[in-house]
Amino acid sequence: MIAHKSSWVLPVSGPPIRDGAVVVQGDRIHAVGPAAEVLAGFRGLICEHGAGAILPGVVNCHVHLEFSALAGMVAPQERWEDWLEAALAAFGARSPGEIRAGIAHGIEALRRSGAVLVGEVTNTGTSWPHLAASSLSYHLFYECLGFHLVERFELPEAFPWFGQPEVAAAGCISAAAHAPYSVSGALFQAVDQWNAARLAPQMVHLAESRAELDFLAGGNGFFEGLLKRRGRWVPDFQPPGVSPPAYLHGLEFLGPRTLAVHGAWLSAGDCGLLADTGTWLVLCPRANRFTGAGTPPVAELVKAGVNLALGTDSLAGNRDLNLFGEMLWLRENFPAYPGEWWLRLGTLNGARALGREADLGSLEPGKQAALGFIPLSGGRDFWGELFTAGAAGKWRWLG
DSSP: OEEEEEEEEOOSSSOOEEEEEEEEETTEEEEEEEHHHHTTTOOSEEEEOOSEEEEEOEEEEEEOGGGGGGTTTSOOOSSHHHHHHHHHHHHHTOOHHHHHHHHHHHHHHHHHTTEEEEEEEESSSTHHHHHHTSSOEEEEEEEEOBTTOOSOOOHHHHOGGGGSHHHHHOTTEEEEEOOTTTBOHHHHHHHHHHHHTTTOOEEEEESOSHHHHHHHHHSOSHHHHHHHHTTOOOTTOOOOOSOHHHHHHHTTOOSTTEEEEEOTTOOHHHHHHHHHHTOEEEEOHHHHHHHTOOOOOHHHHHHHTOEEEEOOOOTTSSSOOOHHHHHHHHHHHOTTSOHHHHHHHTTHHHHHHTTOTTTSSSOOTTSBOOEEEEEOOOOSOHHHHHHHHHHTTOOEEOO
């Protein structure tokens, strides 16, 4: 056994512990609590880490590692539509070798910043072997697009990737529906059926831009033009005339297995619908600002009781993949909420959203010993200092 001792231990599942310790046996946590209690009679190695906090590895619920090759190549935008056009053009100019190198860089950046579990969204499957060979735990979401696929079908019929035996047998793989403006009703249903048969989580970009709301309301605008340019337009498309969450609710796509991402353009009614259905919403606030999408209605989401988790999105639409940056942004922009709230969103809530709370997301006996240390000076704003230090890359893995 090895004991890690620090001025603070942050279990997440319980209140912060002053002068705490975490005892690790093999790759599992054996005990957590005040050092005076946990270490009474302890005869193993004690590692004293000093002033700072021991906490669980973070859970980044939404990344696009295949866009890591675009780091520094797409500038922040005022309009989300301009960002999308720039990102698509930049990605199309990257070679397969550049994309693979970017994935490796992204995985290293995630691990270095304290990520233990990620929800990776892939369009090709290219990131899967890289993740499988890494020390990161992951859930892979293979993203499906097909606005033109209007007839009912089984998912492997249109996306042969899902018919591969190794894919069908993998417990860490799900299908994802890209967004309401790029996925037909039939495709939403095929994705949901494939995931439901495996009791697997699923993901969708939801209410990310004002253009998405306009398209569902009137069936025209930016996305009509984009779909026509890409040969995916359906001439007799009839817009549902409702908000993105209401549209997906009508397709029975919302629910506790669904991770909706962004939600920058949700109304109070939309927030209530997400809460009532138990749908998760993954906040990526820095990415929303970078891409010009907007700002999620955090106060309304909290008031409604929506299940919330955190992600960073990609290096095409954010400055880094460090989840502490999202926590810091939320702390600075919504100071009325306790700091523990943002840490929980980035750890235990994320593990629950991805179905991995039995092993990860908090410091509890029996869970994986995936913990790290962030040094602190003991200033008056404990949580602000913690998130600032984490965002600055001061995370250090223990064990």
